Amino acid sequence: MIKDDKIFVMIEISLNEDQKKDFQKNGFLIIESFLETTHFERLYERFQSLFNGNFETGIEPDEWNWKFESGPKDVTRQICNAWKSDNSIKEIVCNEFLGKACAELMGWSGSRLLQDNVLWKPPGGKTLAxxxxxxxxxxxxxxxxMTCWMPIDNxxxxxxxxxxxxGSHLWGLSPPKGQFHSPKDYKKELNEYASKLNKEIQIQYVEVPAGGAAxxxxxxxxxxxxxxxxxxxxxxxxxxxxxxxxxxPTNTGGTARIYKKYKKLETDELDESFFPIIWTKGGYRTNV
Ligand SMILES: O=C(O)CCC(=O)C(=O)O
Known part of the structure; x- marks a missing residue:
């Protein structure tokens, strides 16, 4: 993509000490305004097109759970790595301000995009575990x-x-189990894990206008x-x-079955064509 073609304006976040402390304490940071909404009509069209299986670049995304012709109406629709298929999605998920905020909150010297998600929960759309x-x-x-979640609707x-x-980022890591899409009890794994650790669950809902971020x-x-x-x-x-x-070097289970297809021979290095560097302290980024 030619850089001058960019149309989605992201607001550079200058994180203050209180925001960084909040993130360290809670494990998340919610921002009211991150992506300007001027061209959101184009994103709504892109969502329609992606879930119709029409890909602007001609490249299929890595994963999808739903298509217009075959998907049930009440399921939350999801595509993984739509950036490879669609230039508008690429422009957003590869934005340098997004990479900078992720790196600064996590104390990294740079950020790389591992994967994106396009999520569409229609009226009546079901849970995600x-x-x-x-x-x-x-x-x-x-x-x-580190994840940046950007709603394009209020x-x-x-x-x-x-x-x-x-505060649940301080509870350690538990391997994924159970059904991710549309479980009846979407808090089952959380409740089991919290009770094993004797932890109290305090929930924060992300309530922001379109263009906000979490x-x-x-x-x-x-x-x-x-x-x-x-x-x-x-x-x-x-x-x-x-x-x-x-x-x-050795793990091959779970989603590695999909993403280790991008591993080159004789090296564990992540290829920037598939996992682009979106921000570094030194100024380097992949020319996506
Ligand atoms: O949109 C959702 O409900 C889930 C999103 C999610 O799991 C994520 O952003 O990591």
């Missing part, structure tokens, strides 16, 4: 993650917005309920890792 993002990337060293509790458990630590427990409104709840998500992360 509580989980920890870093539990899914045991094929990466170090096994960590979101609140009734709409099945994202929910966090305060950043969370890879160990923070999060999930979401049913969309009980008549409006869509759509979000774009960037999952980042430190810019100098590597493939785990």
């Amino acid at each position: 509580y989980h920890q993002d870093a539990a899914y990337d045991d094929w990466i060293v170090p096994q960590t993650m 979101v609140d509790k009734e709409k099945g917005t994202l929910e966090y458990v305060k 950043f969370h630590h890879g160990y923070t427990w999060h999930g979401s309920g049913i969309n009980n409104t008549n409006s869509n709840r759509r979000a774009i998500v960037a999952h980042c890792v430190p810019s100098d992360s590597k493939f785990h």
Whole structure:
């Protein structure tokens, strides 16, 4: 993509000490205003097109759970790595301000995009189970993650917005188990884990206008309920890792079955064509 073609304006966040302390204490940071909404109509079209299976670049995303012609109406629709298929999504998830905020909150010297998600919870759209993002990337060293969740519709509790458990990034990491999409009890794994550790669950709902953002630590427990409104709840998500992360030399289970296909012979290095560096302290970034 030619850089001058950029149309989505992201606001550079200058994190103050209180925000950094809040993040360290709670495991998340919620921002009212991050992405300017001027061109959101284009994103709504892109969502439609992606879930119709029409890919602007001609490249298929790495994972999807839903298509217009075959998907049930009440399921939350998800695509992983839409940035490879769509230039508008790429522009957003590879934004340098996003990478900078992730790195600064986690104390990294740079951020790399590991994967994106495009999420569409329609009216009546079902739950997503509580989980920890870093539990899914045991094929990466170090096994960590930082996520930036960007709703492109106004979101609140009734709409099945994202929910966090305060301070749960300090509870360690538990391997993923159970059903991720549409479980009846979307808090089952969370409740079991918290009770094993004798922890109290305090929930924070992300209630922000379209264009806001929520950043969370890879160990923070999060999930979401049913969309009980008549409006869509759509979000774009960037999952980042430190810019100098590597493939785990031996782990091959879980999502490694999909993403280790991008591992080159004789090296554990992550190829920037598939895992772009989006911000570093020194100024380097992949020319995506
Ligand atoms: O949008 C949601 O409900 C879930 C998002 C999520 O799991 C994530 O951003 O890591």
